[in-house]
Amino acid sequence: MEMKVLGCALLFPFQIVFSILKATVRFFTRQKRRDLGTDVVLITGGGRGIGRHLAKEFAKQGARKVILWGRTEKCLKETCEEISMTGTECHYFVCDVGNREEVYQQAKVLREKVGDVTILVNNAAVVHGKSLMESDDDALLKTQHINTLGQFWTTKAFLPRMLELCNGHVVCINSILSLSSIPGAIDYCTSKASSYAFMESLTLGLLDCPGVGCTTVLPFHTDTEMFQGMRVRFPKLFPPLNPEMVAERTVDAVRTNTAFVVLPWTMHFLVILKSLLPQSALEEIHKFSGSYTCMNTFKGRT
Amino acid sequence: MNIFVEFFLVMLKVCWAIVMAGFKWLIRPKEKSVAGQVCVITGAGGGLGRLFAKEFARRRATLVLWDINSHSNEETAEMVRQIYREQDNPMSKEGAVGGVEEVPPFQPQVYTYVLDVGKRESVYSTAEKVRREVGEVDLLINNAGVVSGHHLLECPDELIERTMVVNCHAHFWTTKAFLPKMLEMNHGHIVTVASSLGLFSTAGVEDYCASKFGAIGFHESLSHEIQASEKDGIKMTLVCPYLVDTGMFRGCRIRKEIEPFLPPLRPEFCVKQAMRAILTDQPMICTPRIVYMVNFMKSILPFEAIVCMYRFLGADKCMYPFLAQRKEAMNNNEAKNGI
Numbered sequence: 355m356e357m358k359v360l361g362c363a364l365l366f367p368f369q370i371v372f373s374i375l376k377a378t379v380r381f382f383t384r385q386k387r388r389d390l391g392t393d394v395v396l397i398t399g400g401g402r403g404i405g406r407h408l409a410k411e412f413a414k415q416g417a418r419k420v421i422l423w424g425r426t427e428k429c430l431k432e433t434c435e436e437i438s439m440t441g442t443e444c445h446y447f448v449c450d451v452g453n454r455e456e457v458y459q460q461a462k463v464l465r466e467k468v469g470d471v472t473i474l475v476n477n478a479a480v481v482h483g484k485s486l487m488e489s490d491d492d493a494l495l496k497t498q499h500i501n502t503l504g505q506f507w508t509t510k511a512f513l514p515r516m517l518e519l520c521n522g523h524v525v526c527i528n529s530i531l532s533l534s535s536i537p538g539a540i541d542y543c544t545s546k547a548s549s550y551a552f553m554e555s556l557t558l559g560l561l562d563c564p565g566v567g568c569t570t571v572l573p574f575h576t577d578t579e580m581f582q583g584m585r586v587r588f589p590k591l592f593p594p595l596n597p598e599m600v601a602e603r604t605v606d607a608v609r610t611n612t613a614f615v616v617l618p619w620t621m622h623f624l625v626i627l628k629s630l631l632p633q634s635a636l637e638e639i640h641k642f643s644g645s646y647t648c649m650n651t652f653k654g655r656t
Numbered sequence: 657m658n659i660f661v662e663f664f665l666v667m668l669k670v671c672w673a674i675v676m677a678g679f680k681w682l683i684r685p686k687e688k689s690v691a692g693q694v695c696v697i698t699g700a701g702g703g704l705g706r707l708f709a710k711e712f713a714r715r716r717a718t719l720v721l722w723d724i725n726s727h728s729n730e731e732t733a734e735m736v737r738q739i740y741r742e743q744d745n746p747m748s749k750e751g752a753v754g755g756v757e758e759v760p761p762f763q764p765q766v767y768t769y770v771l772d773v774g775k776r777e778s779v780y781s782t783a784e785k786v787r788r789e790v791g792e793v794d795l796l797i798n799n800a801g802v803v804s805g806h807h808l809l810e811c812p813d814e815l816i817e818r819t820m821v822v823n824c825h826a827h828f829w830t831t832k833a834f835l836p837k838m839l840e841m842n843h844g845h846i847v848t849v850a851s852s853l854g855l856f857s858t859a860g861v862e863d864y865c866a867s868k869f870g871a872i873g874f875h876e877s878l879s880h881e882i883q884a885s886e887k888d889g890i891k892m893t894l895v896c897p898y899l900v901d902t903g904m905f906r907g908c909r910i911r912k913e914i915e916p917f918l919p920p921l922r923p924e925f926c927v928k929q930a931m932r933a934i935l936t937d938q939p940m941i942c943t944p945r946i947v948y949m950v951n952f953m954k955s956i957l958p959f960e961a962i963v964c965m966y967r968f969l970g971a972d973k974c975m976y977p978f979l980a981q982r983k984e985a986m987n988n989n990e991a992k993n994g995i
Contacts, residue, residue: 366968370961377958454813485881486828487836491776494828498820502866506808506816514809532869535877537884547873548824548866551857555866556808558972559859561963613959622955629948629955632677633939635670637883642666646884 388609390417396464396471397422398451398508399478401429403578404527407601408475409433413442415605421468422446423460424478451478451504452496461511470519471512473608476505476549477527481542481580483652494541501545505552513566520565523608526553527600528572530621534628536640538649557613569607573600573617583652587644680936687935691716692764694793696786698773698830699800701728703902704849706735707927708797709766713739715935717795719766720786724800726770736766773800774821776829783833792841793834795934798827798871799849803904805982808862816863823867827874835890839882842889847934848875849895852942855951858966860975872896879939894940895930897921898947907981911970918946918969 395412399405400422406429409420420437422444424430430446437444445468449460464471479501482493509524516522531539532546550570557568575581577594586592595617607615616622628636640646695712699705701723709719713736721736723729767790771778786793802822804815831846838844853861854868872894879892899905901920910918926943933941942948954962966972 363968366964370957370964373958373961373964377960486832486878487839491828491832495825498825498870502870503817503820506863506866507813510809510813532873535873535880537877537881540874540877540881543877544824544870544874548820548870551854551865551869552862554857555859555862557959558857558963558966559808559862561859561972625955626952629952631670632673633879634676635673637880638666638669638673640880640883642662646880 388611390415390473390609393417393472394419394469395421395473395475396508396512397475397477398424398449398504400424400446400475401426401433403477403580404573404576404597404600404604405475405477406433407597408477408527408604409437409444410440411598411601411605412473413437413440413444415609417442417473419443419445419468421464421471423449423451425450450500451476451508452499454503454507457504457507458511461508465515470515472516472519472521473523473525474508474512474516475525475527475604476508477525478504479527479529479542479546479580481539481654483539483542483581483584483649483654485538486540489541497541498545498548501542502548502552505549509552509556516566517563520563522566523611524553524556524560524566524568525604525608526550526568526570527604528553528570530572530574530616530624532572533625536645536648538652567611567613569604569612569615571600571604571607571615571617572621574621576600580654581652582654584648586648685936687932688937689715690795690935692718693795694718694720694786694790695795695797696720696722696793696830696834697797697799698722698826700732700768701725702732703799703801703904704897704900704923704927704930705797705799706732707923708799708930709736710739711927711931712795713764713766714743716740716743716764718764718790720790720793721766721768722771722773722782722800723768724770724772726768729768729770733766733768740764740766772822773826773830774818779826779829780833783830787837792837794838794843795845795847796830796834797847797849798830799847800826801849801851801904803861803864805979807860807979811863819863820867820870823864824870824874827871831878838890839885839887842887844889845891845893845934845937846875846878847893847895847930848872849897849930850875852896852898852947852950855896855942855947856954856971858975859972860979891937893930893934893938895933896940896942896947897926897930898942898944900926905975905978908974908978910974911968914969918944 395417397405397409400409401424413420420442422430427448434444434446447460450456480497528550529546531543532550535543553570560566560568573595575594576597578597695717697705697708700709700721709732719736721729721732769782771782773779800822802819804811804819848871850871851868853865854872857865875894882890899920900923902923929943
């Protein structure tokens with residue numbers, strides 16, 4: 355017994371080093387990728403923004419079927435038609451993921467009409483872009499329900515079947531703001547932090563489940579309607595991300611079963627700094643980088 | 657060109673901040689007085705909330721106790737009154753011995769309110785009542801917390817929602833209720849009692865981890881908002897204790913061999929450390945200190961290495977015994993009810 359513990363203790367640093375080397379090698383080399391030919395992909399918030407590009411990318415990479423959920427039928431219809439023209443079977447359903455009953459009902463309809471979902475992409479998100487004191491209570495709750503609880507309901511609806519079949523993937527389009535908050539988006543930061551924890555906990559829980567994986571993508575500010583008007587102080591140093599690139603990297607991560615993806619890679623330093631520096635130092639850095647004022651010009655979607 | 661000057665200045669400020677932080681760590685700053693100040697504690701009926709109430713009572717703060725359970729809330733209030741009386745007796749003696757009539761010292765009081773902090777209307781109406789009956793609030797301790805104790809796929813949806821509402825959304829309402837006046841007066845302190853599970857997750861308690869991460873995300877975002885509005889009189893403190901031995905997570909355990917090095921915290925120790933942080937306006941406190949180290953390791957290591965670390969510590973599945981025990985307890989209850 356003592357020898358076993360001692361063995362584990364001695365092996366531990368080597369495991370750490372090996373994992374680091376493995377991650378480094380993976381970063382630089384091309385890996386074996388999962389074939390999407392048998393996969394049915396469900397994308398929440400699939401009508402526009404990153405969701406739309408994700409749908410196109412999954413279709414391009416050979417997914418068998420793509421299903422779009424969203425709250426605006428017009429956008430869903432447009433995206434659906436566009437994808438159908440490329441030859442991939444595509445369906446859409448109007449569904450507000452913040453509404454639990456609606457999620458479960460639509461999930462049942464989906465199973466009957468289309469079949470089992472094997473890749474679930476939780477992309478639906480809203481942001482109101484106001485400070486706490488200016489925020490309306492119902493708006494705060496709506497953000498929590500769509501961005502966080504919606505993810506609970508969709509996962510509860512589809513994960514059991516994935517586990518039964520030993521085949522599935524849960525994807526979450528999160529944000530770097532879940533790890534590094536900013537003023538002016540307190541509802542969004544709170545909900546994305548919750549969402550991140552959910553995915554981390556789920557990822558740890560599913561490590562022992564064969565065939566089922568998780569991917570969490572944490573992009574920096576992306577050039578979409580959702581954060582329209584948000585202004586970064588050094589746009590050349592930290593340019594807004596291209597939604598096509600985000601979608602591409604997301605699908606790549608799904609196919610290589612990568613657990614966490616931070617975009618761009620340099621955002622890792624932000625996270626490291628946050629856990630290293632005292633609070634007052636971080637505040638100075640935030641001020642300099644313009645984090646305190648970037649939401650002042652926010653317009654978003656109306 | 658002025659950009660580089662500004663960058664240089666920021667670097668200087670950052671270095672100075674690091675030096676000051678080291679200095680504060682070496683030389684403990686003087687603790688501020690909270691005597692006579694109004695302190696609201698949510699979840700005051702038990703666990704850490706009760707201990708916070710007692711500590712603030714020892715420092716002669718006026719206490720406003722919020723809890724959903726009126727009986728345990730009154731119990732806490734009685735303990736607080738006992739502490740007030742104990743502190744009054746020596747002064748009375750001195751007065752008597754001295755033979756000189758003294759001005760009666762300020763008499764702190766304790767008030768109790770029964771409400772569900774998860775219900776927005778309750779929070780707002782009770783806050784209004786507090787303002788009328790007690791006065792303006794100086795300290796807000798967001799401590800209320802619940803845990804569902806179920807695996808995600810087995811957990812009733814209502815319990816998931818309740819965990820999010822009590823542990824995270826309630827902070828919106830309490831803060832919205834009391835912060836405007838604090839901002840107006842440029843004086844106040846908001847404390848968020850979270851958990852180390854708000855810094856790194858573990859399997860099996862997805863809803864609890866999500867709610868605590870959310871509470872921390874809220875706290876940090878609010879910190880930045882207050883900083884951006886340049887109200888330096890309002891302080892914020894985040895308390896992230898490792899597992900506390902309050903019975904909330906009974907049965908939870910990490911690896912057997914590691915447990916002697918990382919035992920569950922004694923609640924009294926945890927609250928003592930937190931009180932020191934609050935009274936010295938420290939932005940964040942993790943108890944024990946190794947939590948800082950784990951947090952840092954987590955930020956620099958790739959995910960596979962983090963998994964190795966978790967597995968070595970037994971932290972990735974540490975909640976499974978807790979969940980199993982909870983399920984067993986529920987089955988026993990069902991059996992009793994069946995009989």
